[in-house]
Amino acid sequence: MPSVEQLLTSIDGYREDMIGALGELLRIPAIGPENGGDGEFEGARYLRELVERCGFDDVEMFDALDERVRLRLRPNVVAKKRGSSDQTVWIVTHMDTVPPGDLDTWNYPPFSPRLVDGKLYGLGSEDNGQAMIASLFAAKALNELSPAGRRTMGLAIVADEERGSEKGIKFLIREGVFRSGDIIYVPDYGVPDGSVIEVAEKSLVWLKVTVEGKQTHASTPAKGINAMKVGSRFMTFLLDHLAEKYGKTSEIFMPPNSTFEPTKRLQTVGNINTVPGEDVFYLDFRILPDYDAEEVLKTVKKIARLFEERTGADITVENEQTTSAGPPSPTDNEAMKALVSAIKTVREVEPVARGIGGGTCANLFRLAGFDAYAWQTVDEVAHSINEYSKVDNIVGDAKVFAVLMASLCYPSEFGLE
Ligand SMILES: [Zn+2]
Incomplete structure (x- = not known):
């Protein structure tokens, strides 16, 4: 033997x-x-x-x-x-x-x-x-x-x-x-x-978010729609909501939770006294395998619609890459x-x-x-x-x-x- x-x-x-x-x-x-x-x-x-x-x-x-x-x-x-x-x-x-x-x-x-x-x-x-x-x-x-x-x-x-x-x-x-x-x-x-x-x-989801508002002079913001303001509010509300809704933890992971992070943001206007009409930013999500990445994406789009109705801006969410776990x-x-x-x-x-x-x-x-x-x-x-x-x-x-x-x-x- x-x-x-x-x-x-x-x-x-x-x-x-x-x-x-x-x-x-x-x-x-x-x-x-x-x-x-x-x-x-x-x-x-x-x-x-x-x-x-x-x-x-x-x-x-x-x-x-x-x-x-x-x-x-x-x-x-x-x-x-x-x-x-x-x-x-x-x-x-x-x-x-x-x-x-x-x-x-x-x-x-x-x-x-x-x-x-x-x-x-x-x-x-x-x-x-x-x-x-x-x-x-x-x-x-x-x-x-x-x-x-x-x-x-x-x-x-x-x-x-x-x-x-x-x-x-x-x-x-x-x-x-x-x-x-x-x-x-x-x-x-x-x-x-x-x-x-x-x-x-974890599943990986990369999203590109484009907020279209209306550019105007910074002294008369009511004449436009500040895309950066809408984008920022949408972003923070969304990320808090996702972290809570998909809040399970798993001890084998480091970190143990799903993560939802804003990463790249494109430059808006080049000068201080213009209200930006467009805001483009990217999100990187790492989602525990307990959740369906497609379902998370649906939630993002639903909240985008809500912000559109509330602000008059157009919000487009594009899926740059999704790899389900x-x-x-x-x-x-x-x-x-x-x-x-x-x-x-x-x-x-x-x-x-x-x-x-x-x-x-x-x-x-x-x-x-x-x-x-x-x-x-x-x-x-x-x-x-x-x-x-x-x-x-x-x-x-x-x-x-x-x-x-x-x-x-x-x-x-x-x-x-
Ligand atoms: Zn290899």
Whole structure:
């Protein structure tokens, strides 16, 4: 019977291979067309070869058609080690990166990875190369030690995460790759000591409010309608009303309440003695998953109508962006307990479940009816200049993924029951 010790030792033995594999990957740009790139095709070709060498039963490509890139396809790599049950434990990572920005500001060129003081620098190293390589070598270690499992172990390496996932996760969900009852881990969120597991998100709503009044001289305000006065009154009344009406709290979130904030405001008139005829401002809402974001939007529009009637101004509310949050994933089930236990074993920290303000692709799975958990150990340098991944985190997270998969897919083989 193989032991967890053996598993951890084989992962330590992969240290140099993991650095090498991630380094190779970072040399290949994988940027989506909306970000001015040509997609993930080249990176996927390299990855597929790598995945083929990791001992899976089958490796399948799911190519989404995309006319905007050179080869007209956005590749997704799906690898499986079959167990006696079809229920699959997935680790989902993404190939694509954001654009590098101003190349001159990088100390190490973004596509020429450099290992300095235990950190591998390069665009996409933390987001999401580290977790991809870690999950791949975790699976390799398991595949070398265990012939057959209870559940199926799956890795999905996807395209198009940075700009909406239409050709990546959403495409794979539509293709039926993930099945009801599957367990999903998305290592695309984390903190430096690996102690936070993201289990929920708030819905995000961005609104643009335009108040049209009537411009006039400031000495005769009654001849006009002061749009800024109407806008300000509307804004403060609205935000107080929303905070009260949608006032639930949830302890897994920081802050625990929904938030309703005015953010950007456009300049009104350029001089002091004119009553402005137009006021334009923006609102950023982060709403607990207990509430329906569409219903909040309806409330905003209802109050806008009230202020229109009361003031004679026109108030237009435009939806700049809405991302609804799926239901929080449970924290008392086997999926969560196995992750907590793997983190404790390897990282020796006591992990906590958290909800965040919004923004991971775990939410796409929750919206589609799956439980999804986001966890990894990172310095939170994704999307920044001089992005890096700590080699100790690649190795440590590979160990956590290996123990996690061992306890869910091979519990009797590893004595983890
Ligand atoms: Zn990411």
